[in-house]
Amino acid sequence: MSTPEENPRPAGDPGVAGGPGASAVGGDLSGGPSAVGGNLPGAPDGERSGGPGVEEAGPGERRSGLRNPEGAVRGLGAGTLGLEALVLLLAIQPIRVVGGDLGGAAVAAIVALAVAAVVLAGMMRRPWAWYAGTALQGALMLAGLLHWSLLALGVIFAFVWGYALHVRRVILGR
Numbered sequence: 001m002s003t004p005e006e007n008p009r010p011a012g013d014p015g016v017a018g019g020p021g022a023s024a025v026g027g028d029l030s031g032g033p034s035a036v037g038g039n040l041p042g043a044p045d046g047e048r049s050g051g052p053g054v055e056e057a058g059p060g061e062r063r064s065g066l067r068n069p070e071g072a073v074r075g076l077g078a079g080t081l082g083l084e085a086l087v088l089l090l091a092i093q094p095i096r097v098v099g100g101d102l103g104g105a106a107v108a109a110i111v112a113l114a115v116a117a118v119v120l121a122g123m124m125r126r127p128w129a130w131y132a133g134t135a136l137q138g139a140l141m142l143a144g145l146l147h148w149s150l151l152a153l154g155v156i157f158a159f160v161w162g163y164a165l166h167v168r169r170v171i172l173g174r
Contacts, residue, residue, distance in 0.1 A: 066171070073168045078121040080164045081133060084157050085117035088140075095149050106146040113140055130165070137161045 066072050088110050096102045116136055123129045137158040144151020168174065 069171045073171055074124040076164050076167060077124045077130065077133060080160055081117040081121035081124075081136075084136075084140075084160075085114040085121070087157075088114040088117070088153065091149070091153065095147065099147065099149050102147055106143070106150065109143045109146055110150070113143065130168070133161060134165070 092102070092107055092110055113136065116139075120129050120133055120136060123132075137154060140157060141151055141154030144154055
């Protein structure tokens with residue numbers, strides 16, 4: 001335990017464990033207004049800010065609470081497509097061993113779909129990439145004509161992609 005001479009901070013300082021604003025983990029480590037929109041130091045009571053570059057929501061608008069909602073949504077889309085590519089490539093051998101005959105056309109389709117998913121993951125800044133990602137899910141389900149397990153993966157990832165689109169709509173309002 002430190003003595004008052006070693007720790008010159010007052011007991012009410014939010015950075016001190018147990019003081020006002022302290023959390024169970026040891027207090028607010030940011031040293032500034034909270035990310036939710038705390039009062040600005042030296043500002044009149046009631047004046048709040050969510051940080052630099054964050055606009056206050058007007059009446060009827062919902063604030064996501066994210067500093068960069070577009071970037072967060074792009075990351076969600078890219079992460080979803082990257083995970084899909086990884087699962088597709090890792091599924092080749094188990095499908096061949098357990099699932100029966102997986103021909104060369106099916107393996108080529110899996111590799112092509114995985115490459116397309118990685119390329120689209122890198123292009124999520126473009127607005128058409130979301131539509132192309134949706135088309136990729138349809139193409140994966142069509143690959144189910146080559147092997148039934150590709151249809152199963154297509155349905156699973158179509159639901160995951162649908163959820164990513166839902167989150168995008170909720171956060172961005174598009």
